[in-house]
Amino acid sequence: MSKYEVIIIGGGASGLMCAIEAGKRGRSVLILEHSEKPGKKILISGGGRCNFTNLDVNPGNFISHNPHFCKSALNRFTQHDFLGLVNNYGIKYYEKTQGQLFCSTRSKEILNMLLSECKNHNVEIKTDCTISNITKVEHFIVCTGKEYYECQSLVIATGGLSIPLMGSTAFGYEVAKQFGINVIECRPALVGLTLSRELLHKLGNLSGVSIDASVSCAGQSFKESILFTHKGLSGPAILQISNYWNCGDEIELDLLPGIDISQKIKEWQKESPKAELKNLLCTLIPKRIAHQFAEFYFNSMPVIQYNFKETKDIENRLHKWCITPTGTEGFEKAEVTRGGIDTGELSSKTFESKKIKGLYFIGEVVDVTGWLGGYNFQWAWSSGFCAGQFV
Helix, strand or coil: EEEEEEECCCCCCCHHHHHHHHHHCCCCCEEEECCCCCCCHHHHHHCCCEEEEEECCCCHHHCCCCCCCCCHHHHHCCHHHHHHHHCCCCCCCCEECCCCCECCCCHHHHHHHHHHHHHCCCCEEEECCCCCCCCCCCCCEEEECCEEEEEEEECCCCCCCCCHHHCCHHHHHHHHHHHHCCEEEEEEEEEEEEHHHHHHHHHHCCCCCCCEEEEEEEEEEEEEEEECCCCCEEEHHHHHHHHHCCCCCCCCCCCCCCCCHHHHHHHHHHHHHCCCCHHHHHCCCCCHHHHHHHHHHHCCHHHHHHCCCHHHHHHHHCCCCCCCCCCCCCCCCCCEEEECCCCHHHHCCEEEEECCCCEECCCCHHHCCECCCHHHHHHHHHHHHHHHHHC
């Protein structure tokens, strides 16, 4: 039996960061990764350029049943701390939008940086490891079928259920349940929303069309682009609001944020009274959306013919388009998982289980979910760093 002081199950962002910090303290560290190589999600993230953090990170960018839990870790290892590491390795990056930082070349630079740090601090990484059993008497015993490993500190950094094609499993939640640790119901997050067949029929062939819009639900609002799909709606604003949407909730969309359509119609009635509304709308929104909405929602005709009530109806439809999604596109398309290990079961300082000494949970497996824009990676770095100080 091989003995280590720390075993980390999961070689993703949080697991690698935890291993580095534990290794710096002189701890003997082993990472067990079930895939053929570590950091697979890092490689595919951000379209292959890895949106590794955000310049503006605060607790309000995260969703959890305990919104205060993330504060300690985010304060102790900030986006600027991670940027310091990136700068030390000479990795070039750029700000894409709203503080989102991406590699100038490819995601592999971030992964190579983390692997180099692991090597520098004598972290061992074993891949293609399927764990068959975990037990604890005095220490933890981890069985991978043929091999047995013993450790004092066991860290679960297995991620959530999102993108199963990349190897995601429920393993971390199963470990929690094995040791009597509560798990908050898991749901897809940062995911497209699906619409009813009836509504999709009304929208016609809008799949592939995008528009800047403001999307609101459950007291939250995001102004970014939305994308019509063959199943419903996606795009950054929809992915963001999906973190707050629950089954049965209505979402409200403003397709013309910052523009008063009633005032525009008054202007058009003076300037172009004989022009059809759908053609005038094309100056403000994509043609296919303008024509589809005019056909199904407000009967396009020369703009001069609209009275006050009809104008208000158009205003409500374009500024307050209310729809009730039928669901989400599921974990297959979700970027992250909402829910997970109940934060009430963990120390916000060490990430150690309050019930089981030596057992830690970090990263996406915990009930902390970030917005789109590098926040989930920052949670991985922060939670991994903090646990790494104590394992």
